[in-house]
Every structure is written in structure tokens, then in C-alpha cells.
Amino acid sequence: MFQLPHSPLTLIKDAVLASYNIKLYIKRDDLIHPTVTGNKWRKLKFNLIEAKEKGFDQLLTFGGAYSNHIYATAAAGKEFGFKTVGIIRGDELTPDSNDTLRYAHDCGMELIFVTRLDYNFRNRLTRQYGEKFYVLPEGGTNDLAIKGVNEMVDEIYEVIDPDFICSAVGTGGTLAGIVSGVRGTTKAIGFASLKGKGLLKGQIEKLLPFEKEFELNEQYHFDGYAKTTPELIEFIKGFEERNNGIQLEQVYTGKMMFGIYDLIKQGYFPENSNIVAVHTGGLQGRSEELK
Ligand SMILES: Cc1ncc(COP(=O)(O)O)c(C=O)c1O
Numbered sequence: 001m002f003q004l005p006h007s008p009l010t011l012i013k014d015a016v017l018a019s020y021n022i023k024l025y026i027k028r029d030d031l032i033h034p035t036v037t038g039n040k041w042r043k044l045k046f047n048l049i050e051a052k053e054k055g056f057d058q059l060l061t062f063g064g065a066y067s068n069h070i071y072a073t074a075a076a077g078k079e080f081g082f083k084t085v086g087i088i089r090g091d092e093l094t095p096d097s098n099d100t101l102r103y104a105h106d107c108g109m110e111l112i113f114v115t116r117l118d119y120n121f122r123n124r125l126t127r128q129y130g131e132k133f134y135v136l137p138e139g140g141t142n143d144l145a146i147k148g149v150n151e152m153v154d155e156i157y158e159v160i161d162p163d164f165i166c167s168a169v170g171t172g173g174t175l176a177g178i179v180s181g182v183r184g185t186t187k188a189i190g191f192a193s194l195k196g197k198g199l200l201k202g203q204i205e206k207l208l209p210f211e212k213e214f215e216l217n218e219q220y221h222f223d224g225y226a227k228t229t230p231e232l233i234e235f236i237k238g239f240e241e242r243n244n245g246i247q248l249e250q251v252y253t254g255k256m257m258f259g260i261y262d263l264i265k266q267g268y269f270p271e272n273s274n275i276v277a278v279h280t281g282g283l284q285g286r287s288e289e290l291k
Helices: 015-020 038-053 068-080 099-106 122-129 143-157 173-181 200-207 230-242 253-265
Strands: 009-011 023-027 058-063 083-089 110-114 164-169 187-192 215-217 274-278
Touching (some): 015 253, 023 143, 038 068, 058 122, 068 083, 068 099, 099 110, 164 173, 164 253, 173 200, 187 253, 200 215
Parallel strands (some): 023 274, 164 187, 187 215
């Protein structure tokens, strides 16, 4: 029930890259499941198995108004037979406030809207609501999420031995899974989607089961979470047109891909490098400008 076919690893044959002697692949985790896509599937998989094994039939989790994690947890609950509860940051919101919340609600998720202040006390909220629920943290990052991402990395090695594996970074759980999963000389690079305060790298280090080097690039956040520029939108449109409609979105994967292309052009990657960019999904959040 929880074992899905491997997602494809596709070579990007982009004329823009042809002169750089680099092979860029994309791990199409956006295709792994129709509704629980990308890193969300990887992060949820072993949690869903654990919840079933421990006899839970309800999941409880947390998120903001546009959270892909809320969206995916609601979808997973519907598909795999769990009741779901989402505690949402912002007591001014309703299930009709946006497409993410509407979708979660339509999947049967009970949405509980709390003030931003209360949301900061998630441990207390967990105790208040959580006893008979299997609790997933905000963003879905925990040890079992990291194990799920490790599995995605293993799938890559079944096809090639890459020099670099790149991922977009929010909480850093996905990157931690990649860092702990890479072998040999493969280097993991994360592209932050948020404008950090210099703390993100340390937070990711704490998520790692053991010490390991990795790179966190914080140059391509485009002024912060969910912020965009015309340049970013034009880049995504151009990428999609040149690459047979492989879609990206503007919050995570578009920024990562922009960063990878920019670094390729700057000569950051040695000639003949094999780079894998992980498509972490989230396409339901594509902005109107991309449609
Ligand atoms: C589409 C997408 N890509 C990447 C990320 C970043 O994942 P993480 O929070 O594990 O860093 C997220 C997080 O929500 C996401 O929704």
C-alpha cells in the first residue's frame, strides 16, 4: 500500500546548458503520487506506516495558510484512511480563505484556526488536542521523514552516481535526508527559499543523524518566502518551454533551478559534473502568472 514505483530520473536536454559540459538530471518526485507529491510523500511515508502499525486512525499536524504539508497530509489522510486535523496559524482564516485550505477541508481535514501567539505554543496545543492522534510536526520533518528522503536518494544511486544532489530548502528536513543519504564524494547542496537570519544551517545540522558536510546556498531566496520577481517568473516559463513542459513552481523548485542554472553559468560546477535536482513537488501552488 505504501510502496510506490520509483519516480523517473530525467536528463534535462536544455540547449542553454549544452555549452557547459554538465549533465543536469531532475528526480521527478512531482510524479510520484497524484496528490501526495514530492518531498511530502517521502516525509509522510514512514510516518503513515508507523501510525498504522501503532493503531492510530487519526493524524494531527500544523501549518500556515498556504502549507504544502497541510495539503499533502489532508490528501494522504483521505487516500490511506486516516481522519486528519490541521491546526492552522491565523484565527482570521476560514476553510474558504484559499485553495490550499479549501482542498484540505474538502479532503475531510478538520481545520482548527488559532492565533499566531497560540500557534507558537505547539507543544501545548499538541497536549490539548493530541492524545489519540499521531502527531506530525510543522513541515512534517522528523526522523521518519528523513528516512523517507534517504530512500529517494537510494533510488538515485540505482541509476547514476551523481557529483551533486540539489534540493530546495524550507525547514531543511528534505536536505537533511539528502545529506545523510549521499554516498562517497557526492555533495548535497540546499537552496534556501526563505530569507534566513543565519540560523538555518545550524538547524539543519541538528536534524542530521550524524555529522556530515553539506552546502546551504542562501543567495536565491528572491527576498524571502513566496516572494518572486519578474526575472524568476520569466526563468520558470523559459525552463518549462524548453523542457517539454516539466513544470516548476515559484516558491521552492523554481528558485532552486534558477540557482542551479546561475551557478552553472558562473562555472561553479566542475566540467563533466553530474548534477541531480530533486523536484520536490508543490505544483498545486503554482502562481496565476505561470498558468
Ligand atoms: C515543494 C516543496 N519543496 C521543498 C520544500 C522544503 O522542504 P523542507 O521543509 O523539508 O526543507 C517544501 C516544504 O514545504 C515544499 O513544499
